[in-house]
Amino acid sequence: MKKNVLIIGAGGVAQVVAHKCAQNNDVLGDIHIASRTKAKCDEIIASVHEKSAMKQDGVIAAHQLDALNLAAVVALIGETGAQIVINVGSPFVNMTVLDACIETGAAYIDTAIHEEPDKICETPPWYGNYEWKKRDLCAEKGVTAILGAGFDPGVVNAFARFAADQMDEVRSIDIVDINAGSHGKYFATNFDPEINFREFTGTVYSWQSGAWQENAMFEVGREWDLPVVGKQMAYMSGHDEVHSLSANYPKADVRFWMGFGEHYINVFTVLKNLGLLSEQPVKTAEGQVVVPLKVVKAVLPDPASLAPNYTGKTCIGDLVKGTKDGQEVELFVYNVADHAEAYKEVGSQGISYTAGVPPVAAAMLIATGEWDAKTMKNVEEMDPKPFFTLLDRIGLPTRVRDKDGDRAWDA
Known part of the structure; x- marks a missing residue:
C-alpha cells in the first residue's frame, strides 16, 4: 500500500487536487505541494484550511521546486517520503517528473501529454514521441505510471x-x-x-x-x-x-x-x-x-x-x-x-474541478493497490468500475x- 502524495503545480487544477487529497488524507497520508513559486502553494494550503478540508489531522506542506531540474525533483520525493506523485504542472515538465519517479520508485500520475515549448501540435503518435518510450523501463523497475488521468484525457x-x-x-x-x-x-x-x-x-x-x-x-x-x-x-x-x-x-x-x-x-x-x-x-x-x-x-x-x-x-x-x-x-x-x-x-471553477478530481481518485486506487499496475498504463487500460465508484463518491x-x-x- 502506497502513501504520501507530492502534488507538482500550483494552478487551479492543483488547488482542486489539494482539496480532494485533504478530504481523503486517511487513505493518501501526508500531502506536499511544490511549485516554482512557493507562495502559490501556501495560498492553496490556506484555502484547504479555510474550507476545513482535512479529513483528519495530518501533514500538508508547501515547497519551492524547479520541476525541470531532475535532481531537485528526486531530492524532494526523497525528502517528503512521497510514494505517489500527482503531476498537474506544465506539460513541459512531464518527462522530468516521470524520470524522477522511475529513479525513486514513486508512482506517477499526470493529466496531459508531454510537450516541448518550441513545438506546437506535433504529429502523432503523441504518447509515442515521449512517455511511451519509458514504458519498458517502468515495467522493468516496477514503477506505476498512469498517464492522462484528468477528465479528458482520463x-x-x-x-x-x-x-x-x-x-x-x-x-x-x-x-x-x-x-x-x-x-x-x-x-x-x-x-x-x-x-x-x-x-x-x-x-x-x-x-x-x-x-x-x-x-x-x-x-x-x-x-x-x-x-x-x-x-x-x-x-x-x-x-x-x-x-x-x-x-x-x-x-x-x-x-x-x-x-x-x-x-x-x-x-x-x-x-x-x-x-x-x-x-x-x-x-x-x-x-x-x-x-x-x-x-x-x-x-x-x-x-x-x-x-x-x-x-x-x-x-x-x-x-x-x-x-x-x-x-x-x-x-x-x-x-x-x-x-x-x-x-x-x-474555490475553483468547474473546468479545474473536472480536471483535478480524477487524478486524486487514481491516486487513491494506487494507494489501495487496485490501480498499482507496476508499469505504465493509460486510463482505458485499467478497470473503470472502481474509478467510477470513487468518482461518484468524491464529486464527479x-x-x-x-x-x-x-x-x-x-x-
Missing part, C-alpha cells in the same frame, strides 16, 4: 472502456466536451492560455478508417443535443486521448469534439492571423525579445480568477457506437459538473444514456 478514456466492454465490436468513439458556463469576462481561457491556444493552432488529427486524418481547426463542426446543457455546437479538435484510444481500439473511429462559441472563434482567429499565438520569439522595435503567445497569456485573466463569478454547467462524455450480438448499439457515458458548486466546495458521478433511458452507470 475519465473519458474510462468512459470508452466501460462502453466497449459491453460491446462485441466498437465502431466509433466520439468524445464531446461542452462548457455551457459563463465567466463574465470579455475573453478568457478556462485553463492555462498558453496550453489552451497551443492545442488549437495546428493540424486537427483524428483516427478514422484505420488511419490518421487531418483537418484545420474549426473546419468540421456539428451540433450535439446533450443532457442538461441541451443543443451545443462543437468542433473536431486534436486531443491526447485520440492517440491512446486509437492504439487500444484501432478498428474504431476516434474523434474529439470541443464546444466553442462564435465569440471565442472570432477572437482566436484574429489573434492567430496577427501572429500573436506564435511560440517563436520576435524582436520588438525597442530590441526586446518576446514570445507572442506568452505575451497574450500575460494579458489574459488568470483562469483561477474566473472561479468566483462562474455560473452554469459542463457536460463531457463519450458517444460510443458498436455491435452486440449482431445488433447495432450505442451508449453515451457522461458527467455533468456545476461551476458554482465547484467554487463553493474547493458517471451517468449513461442509451435506448433504455438515462441512469447512473451502475443502475
Whole structure:
C-alpha cells in the first residue's frame, strides 16, 4: 500500500487536487505541494484550511521546486517520503517528473501529454514521441505510471472502456466536451492560455478508417443535443486521448469534439492571423525579445480568477457506437459538473474541478493497490468500475444514456 502524495503545480487544477487529497488524507497520508513559486502553494494550503478540508489531522506542506531540474525533483520525493506523485504542472515538465519517479520508485500520475515549448501540435503518435518510450523501463523497475488521468484525457478514456466492454465490436468513439458556463469576462481561457491556444493552432488529427486524418481547426463542426446543457455546437479538435484510444481500439473511429462559441472563434482567429499565438520569439522595435503567445497569456485573466463569478454547467462524455450480438448499439457515458458548486466546495471553477478530481481518485486506487499496475498504463487500460465508484463518491458521478433511458452507470 502506497502513501504520501507530492502534488507538482500550483494552478487551479492543483488547488482542486489539494482539496480532494485533504478530504481523503486517511487513505493518501501526508500531502506536499511544490511549485516554482512557493507562495502559490501556501495560498492553496490556506484555502484547504479555510474550507476545513482535512479529513483528519495530518501533514500538508508547501515547497519551492524547479520541476525541470531532475535532481531537485528526486531530492524532494526523497525528502517528503512521497510514494505517489500527482503531476498537474506544465506539460513541459512531464518527462522530468516521470524520470524522477522511475529513479525513486514513486508512482506517477499526470493529466496531459508531454510537450516541448518550441513545438506546437506535433504529429502523432503523441504518447509515442515521449512517455511511451519509458514504458519498458517502468515495467522493468516496477514503477506505476498512469498517464492522462484528468477528465479528458482520463475519465473519458474510462468512459470508452466501460462502453466497449459491453460491446462485441466498437465502431466509433466520439468524445464531446461542452462548457455551457459563463465567466463574465470579455475573453478568457478556462485553463492555462498558453496550453489552451497551443492545442488549437495546428493540424486537427483524428483516427478514422484505420488511419490518421487531418483537418484545420474549426473546419468540421456539428451540433450535439446533450443532457442538461441541451443543443451545443462543437468542433473536431486534436486531443491526447485520440492517440491512446486509437492504439487500444484501432478498428474504431476516434474523434474529439470541443464546444466553442462564435465569440471565442472570432477572437482566436484574429489573434492567430496577427501572429500573436506564435511560440517563436520576435524582436520588438525597442530590441526586446518576446514570445507572442506568452505575451497574450500575460494579458489574459488568470483562469483561477474566473472561479468566483462562474455560473452554469459542463457536460463531457463519450458517444460510443458498436455491435452486440449482431445488433447495432450505442451508449453515451457522461458527467455533468456545476461551476458554482465547484467554487463553493474547493474555490475553483468547474473546468479545474473536472480536471483535478480524477487524478486524486487514481491516486487513491494506487494507494489501495487496485490501480498499482507496476508499469505504465493509460486510463482505458485499467478497470473503470472502481474509478467510477470513487468518482461518484468524491464529486464527479458517471451517468449513461442509451435506448433504455438515462441512469447512473451502475443502475
